[in-house]
Amino acid sequence: MNQYFRLFTWISLIFLSGFPVHGISQAENDTLLRVLSSELNYEFAHLGKETFPPYYMDYRVNDVHTYYISSSFGVITDEDSSSYRLLTCNVRVGSYDYDNTHPTEDYSAQTRYGFYGYNFILPIEDKPLSIKKQLWLATNEEYEYASDAYSDLTIKRLSKNEDEDKSPDFSHEKPEKYYEPPVSNYLSGLDKNVWRERVKNYSGIFLNVDNIMSADAVLSASYDRKSFVSTEGSEIAENEVQYQLMVQAVIRADDGMTLPLYKSYFSRTAAGLPSDDSIRQDILAMRDLLIRLREAPVVGPYEGPAILSAGSAGVFFHEIFGHRVEGQRLKQKDDGQTFKNKIGKAVLAPDINVTFDPLRKSIGGTDLKGFYRYDDEGVKAQKVNVVEKGILKRFLMSRTPIEGFLHSNGHGRAQAGIKTMSRQSNLIVTTDKPHSGEELRRLLIDECKKQGKEYGYLFEEVVGGFTLTGRRTPNAFNVMPTVVYRVYVDGRPDELVRGVDIIGTPLAMFAKISAVGDHPAIFNGVCGAESGSVPVSAVSPALFVKQIEIQKKQKSDYVPTVLSIPGKNANQ
């Protein structure tokens, strides 16, 4: 893997250093960028004459193009392509030290751009007048909101307690210039006819399975061209093309429990997706596992040793660790601030390192979804070593500083049309003391014996999870496994079981991670939080945890159908 890192860095340097010089001249001919820049400057100059003038403004435009094919049980249910441009306008009134975004107890004021979103649609064509009019409307609305908020804050400031965190509200950063020419045809490598058939066939594989509830396959391709201009002088145009194939099937057990399984493939090119044969083999295996899962026994609460497979460990880390090192969160008055005072202290075993590297495009030939060159605040993406040898070193920072971390490290991210927060990118867990799979298994069995357990657990696949980081609720997490095995100490074969979630509190859990595997797996997904859904990756080897807690999963109670699904065995 180290060799791979070096190779990648070399390629990246050429790639990254090649574009800007060539690109800047092209940027002069980019109509959208020019219109954004000229309107921004015009608005900034004229608003500057107001009682509460803005000290900073930016426009971010996501020009998004998508294409997808979806199927259910072997028939195409939707095929569509779309294009839209979403504008996010950012106006800051006051100063870098204290502005309209200053944290308050009024949660509603802070979440104007939260999950509910707020955005302006821009024309999909480069029509300057039409674009300017939308920019003008958005700026006016945003300025009104910002100046009102700042005015309120200045009054409230007189009568409130001193802030716990005295860091400024907005960090000073170097303006960036970067230009990539637009992608002419992001679907050029995609044979729609071939993929239509493949997508149909993948979901059709499940048609003859008894008690199947749903079987869907979706191929999606997207091209997001982000244009960013700021009054500090940043001007960035960056492209991101993504392809993803997702297959999902759900089966019902006799007790009414629904059991889902998923397969997902990600690449930046159509050609980079696995071969039809390989995907079919995976889906056939998934179908067989689904049938076995249906017959698996339901298990109850447990506390004891467990292994999180490489596939599930990444999600586990993302949920229980990653969200707690998102720096901006630590400035929120109602956040649990798990790690705020842990800088320089051990938070994980001394052989574990946790890095967030948005500049990492792929690992071992698999593309990483959390890759980007500039974040959504126009700051150059940086590799951030958050944990080194078990010691917490730094946080993921947007341009919202916290005490001790006054600059962004390129992790201010957001969904198109929503304002930014510090968010995760490519989470990569590594270890200085890797253990083979056999060694981890031996450690598990030994620990079970030590604790007097008949078995431990192996969490092979997880579908996702959630974590609560606030103060008003227990600072806990829940990770939802889909494939779980009991590993018996007496040598019996591993037993597939169902019906449990992993729960716990973060600090207690980190202390129990005792060994790390030697082979990483990659989870490419989408993370949802205050600033919307952003693409992320989580890369981790398997983990051996001395103590894990599981609870019974909330159980659905679906009844069987009276009749069989139409078309079952139709082709046999």
Place this chain on the structure above:
Amino acid sequence: MCQRSCPYPAKMLINKTMFMRNSIKITGLAFVFGLLFSSFRTVAQEPGSGAQDKIVFSALEDEINRDMDSLRLPDHEPPFYMAFRYSDAEILTISASLGGLLQVHHKRVPSYSSRLMIGDYKITDENFESSSTVVPAGETGIQIDLPQTPDYYGIRRAVWASMESLFRSANVHYKIKKAFLTKNHISIEDYFPPDFSIEKATVNIVDAPAFDFDVSYWKKSAKQLSAIFASYPEIQDATVSVTLIKAYIYFVNSEGFKVKIPFDIAVVQGSAEIPLKEGDPVSENFLMAATQASGLPSLDEMKERVKKFADYMLAMKDAEVLQEKYSGPIVLQGDAAGKYIFHCLFNNSSALIAQRIPLEDNSTNLYMPTEPPYNSIEAKIGKKIFHPALSVFDISKDSSYQGTPLIGHYEVDGDGIVPPDSYPLIQKGKLINLLSSRIPNLTYRHASGHNRAVVSSQGGLQRFMSPGILKVVSEKQIKYKKLLRQAKRIAKILNLDYYLVVKDMYSEKPVGVYKVDVHTGKETLIRGIQYLPHPVNALDERAVFGEGVNVVNTILNVPVSIISPASLLIPKVEIFGVSRLEKNRLPVVSSPLKR
């Protein structure tokens, strides 16, 4: 569009939100433009070809037959009725602002609705509202999307999943309803009226002409129409949208109904706003609609209308604000007359639609009614409650009126019921009939064929009780000038300095409202009136109908056409003007159009 020439830009203004079944007002629109995405995909084969009909009907019939025969469970009643409505629509939506395309979306969208009843025609699981959760229905948790284009098994799977779920919930509901009736000592014999009407099953396959989706033409049109507003810097925000829908709705039920009906519509509409320093912004809309894209006006004609609309916006900006309560005569001219009559008859609590109030399990002193409530519209059937010269018919099967195409035309309703050639609602002031569905009430045991199915701009299937073509005639009509003189006379009797003339309506909002000075006859445009009351008794013996005929095609949840007297005088209407003009904060920076 209009039978007569359009002297006024607001001729184009058309209501988009009105009423639905039982006159419950809704905010959801049949033609909502909420699409975020734009698309350029070519839709390969248009809906409704013969080969596709065969697939759709076979799938619907085969699965309904299987489910009717085989959906059985211990302690469950078998289904007595099943119906599946499936729509296959090709939809193009485009929007533009100041000459730039905001969105383009062109795709094939299937949609469905299903119904399963337990019991029999006399007592089903329906017409009963229960708050009981004692016996929750088991759910299969299965919902299967329709195939994007007709596929035999794909459609069957959607039908099956839906019916499996309805079978269980209908059974639970039926049991609760029966137990409730038993508890209240209501026997099956006493239960009245029946829950579902018996209708003669029909097979109706209605085809429509091919529909031209000329995407590039409509993109160009939307851009050019929206670019007109660039010459009107006072107008802060203006958008022009195009919606073309070519759809077929298939309906099959277990009684043997087998129906295919078209739903085609072409709409160009727009909205614009001028913010003001004081009071509400001037916010207006326009709309042009036809059943075919080719039926819309030419691009040059549309441009003229949009320019007139923009001019009207500017005039409204400087118009006098009505800042008092007005209680006096109102003259409704042209399209306003037809739309106002429609609102009076179908958009209030006394709408001419047969109602069935469902039983509720929390009712006390339960009894089966033998006659409708005395104050209901149903109780007024046979009585002269309208102007003695007024007659109103629904003639939905007519496709044109004296050469003007009628967009409210349809052959078969969404339940497969064929409306009569002419359905009298009011005859010489006497209320004769209400529109009725297959849910009987004390007066109506059969459906009148007005439960219309439409496809929204998002592709969803919706149903509304509505006439298609409302023909309003008065045996007593007077010349327009005389009608105005009457308005003036009434105003003077009421000690008013002016009376009002309304030239169009958009929803319940009057558009193009002028006050006419009773002394000088001077017309002055006014603004500030958001709502024009339209009680059913506005059309009583005091109403005055003007000579001539006006035809207006519009969309009031569903496409409707109104043929009516060319003007109407309502002697006394109470209108509330603006009580207080609030100060507004206008944009600090000048609009790009003004720089």
